[in-house]
Amino acid sequence: MRFTPQLRALDWLVAKPLAHRGLHREALGLVENCESSFEAAISQGYSIECDIQLTADGQAVVFHDDEVDRVLDGQGKVKQFATRQLKAMNYKQGKDKIQTLAELLEQVAGRTTLVIEIKSLWDDDFTLTDHAIAVLSAYKGPFALMSFDPAPMARVAAQAANTVRGITADRVIDAYYESLPVAKRLAMRSFSHLPFTRPHFVSFDFTQLPFQPITEFREAGHPILTWTIRNAAQAAAARRWCDQITFETFLST
Secondary structure, rough: OOOOOHHHOOOHOOOOOEOOOOOOOOHHHHHHHHHHHHHHHHHOOOEEEEEEEEOOOOOOOOOOOEOOOOOOOOOOEHHOOOHHHHHHHEEEEOOOOOHHHHHHHHHHOOOOOEEEEEEEOOOOOHHHHHHHHHHHHHOOOOEEEEEEOHHHHHHHHHHHOOOOOEEEOOOOOOHHHHHOOHHHHHHHHHHHHHHHHHOOEEEEHHHHHHOOOHHHHHOOOEEEEEEEEEEEHHHHHOOOOOOOOEEEOOOOO
16 A cells, blocks of 8 residues: 555545446346446445536436447437436336436435546537536535546636546557547647646556556556456456556456
């Protein structure tokens, strides 16, 4: 166990493994990013990692994908639908309905730590970020915000500096990133955005560790989370490089 001022200040963040999108078991009706999987994580004593997307009516819903097709009985992008339309859709498994961020906060009510990823469309639209800041401003439980996109985190740093924030990251070598401007990709890969984002932690792909910028950030005292751990062997390997894991498909200790 490391002991640094930054870690001591964020001991609540790294105290427990994070259930990735909740403790989901779709075969048992516990669907990712839904009330049932979040309740299962709380009952097992885990923290919760989850995602939020922007709706057509400016609300934040707890959902991972940009499109609804994979898990809901609909087609199209989340941002094309109003919240009421999304709530009218059924999940392909389980009996949950999509939650708003406000409903998630009401459910969890401070019973565990929430690490909320702001999903980005890479368009520098801060509607979702600003909405999340506003909704979370009255929440009393432990939480942190994070995003792959440095822009929303720079926005949080500027608009809500006391909010614990992080960067979700990898080495930016996947084809997914090819649509982004070269300068942005380089900033993400080198972490040259740090003066603007001022993250308290980084959540990094464990398969791409060690990585020099992450090693340096951790050596400076900051906590590192890793994702997504799917068995005990991966957990043991990841813990060489991080302070806590984000896991799914097995029960972490």
